[in-house]
Amino acid sequence: MYETLRWTVLDSLTIAGRTYSRLKAQPAEIAGFLVFPVIMTVLFGYVFGSAITLPNGGDYRDYLMPGIFMQVMAMTATSSATTVGEDMARGIIDRFRSQPIARSAVLVGRSVADLSMHLLSLAAMVLAGIVLAGWRARGDAGATAAGFALLALFGFAMIWVGTYIGLWIKSGAQADAATFGWLFPMTFLANTFVPTEGLPAWLKPIADWNPMSAVVAAARDLFGNPTSVSSAWPLRHPVTASLLWSVAIVVVFLPLAVRRYRTMSR
Amino acid sequence: MICVRGLRKRYAAQQALDGIDLDVPAGTVCGLLGPNGAGKTTAIRILATLLRPDEGRAEVAGLDVVRDAARLRFRIGLAGQHAAVDELLTGRRNLELFGRLYHLPRAAARSRADELLERFGLAEAGRRPVREYSGGMRRRLDLAASLIVSPPVLFMDEPTTGLDPRSRMQLWDLLRDLVKEGTTLLLTTQYLDEADQLADQIVVLREGVVAAAGSPADLKRQIGGDRVRVVFREAADVAAGLRLLPRPDEADLGATGREVSVPAPDGAQSLIRIAGALDAAGIPVEDLALRRPSLDEVYLHLTS
């Protein structure tokens, strides 16, 4: 038992090490990580922001940044799906599976490495927000930390969604398309960029119950940024709701992915 | 070392394996042949613990491939049909990574990586990322990765596909060395000369069943003895020439219309007699040769 656990941890670290080695070989990827936040901040903060006024007042750019933070964490699913799909296509997952590696280590190791990379990209986003949009966390330090922790947890959950998709699709490009295609629009079908109040009646419940809305609303609350009110339960209790959503996603997709990995084409 | 009984595997619409038996003694080489889709890769994947059989039993190194999969994985090496290496990492980092996953300490994994790079002629290339490798270099790196822990049983799915003739022969030598050291090798191949060169035992699969099995010599014997092939200069001479050949009723006519092949019951003596008879009759001949049956013929006979 102890031995199994020890090897699960050590193997996971080895797998995580691989992700970091790969990153070093992709300077363009790192540059992308850093340029993307600047583009998003300028695009939404200034291009759209100049035309949007919040119904309850408050600075739009302060309102916007937590939405963009959530979007960065949601899109983790795409890069995980792509890299897992690529490994499937290349037979690397098969090679791992023919090796005496602890059962969950390959997926757990990559999820942790992926998360740490995406946290770096979140940090770049925060910096861009502070420098370019004058964004600040206006709550106390504990609440701010809690806000980032919720964002990280959501990113971790989305990594498992992407991993599960990648394990089915067996091609990097196709897994990318199969994730990005619904995920990116879904980040807009929420309170990410505009309050849900103005949405048509049939669309509003979808946006209110989108897990992403809860995450964004929780982050806005915890950062002391302007937020929008909604009578929907998840938005009245955003911290609880986003916690529940993220844990639920992990509880569903982590075991599904590990099971798929172990019994793949069996 | 490898013992398979009544192995069956079905994919949605396709019975990939339909009851396979296989015995490979320790320290020998078994060559799995068969046309595309015959089930070779499926068989290898089951034996390498990647796929669970629907029916039947398979033991490798005394361990059941389903029940003892976790322990078995320490004792097998697998080189799949496509090179399974990380494009972005260097060759050396790839081998080090796979070594670490066999639970070698870091220093041991590194020195093993260097040793294998040396052995596979990749010592220089080891410092470059794999995406800059040629197809053959990738293939060699992949094979090196399957040898990290010097496993007692090695599975190779078309190991020399895409290698140039020199690399292929080098790999054969390497595999012979491994077998001499006691490794048991199961390999699939589309190259019959490769099976002929390496295998102690050949198993021909066809549509998921064993169509034939035996040593290369056994299989050749099954197809018949030596033959003499004559290519006449003029198609018009074929009829006249045929009358001078032994057993003309068993002749095969070649596609060119100028070519015939007949059994040579006395081997080289038959050849000499045929040459004399044709010369005496003044029939001009373009080519005349004694041919031993090749594995190609055995294979085509068994799989068509």
Ligand SMILES: Nc1ncnc2c1ncn2[C@@H]1O[C@H](COP(=O)(O)OP(=O)(O)OP(=O)(O)O)[C@@H](O)[C@H]1O
């Ligand atoms: N994952 C899969 N899903 C469905 N059918 C499959 C799958 N893998 C293989 N098959 C089918 O099973 C049969 C056997 O395939 P297999 O890959 O074992 O053949 P093979 O002998 O290795 O062929 P090749 O020489 O082309 O590599 C084929 O008809 C193939 O279409």
Ligand SMILES: [Mg+2]
């Ligand atoms: Mg195959």
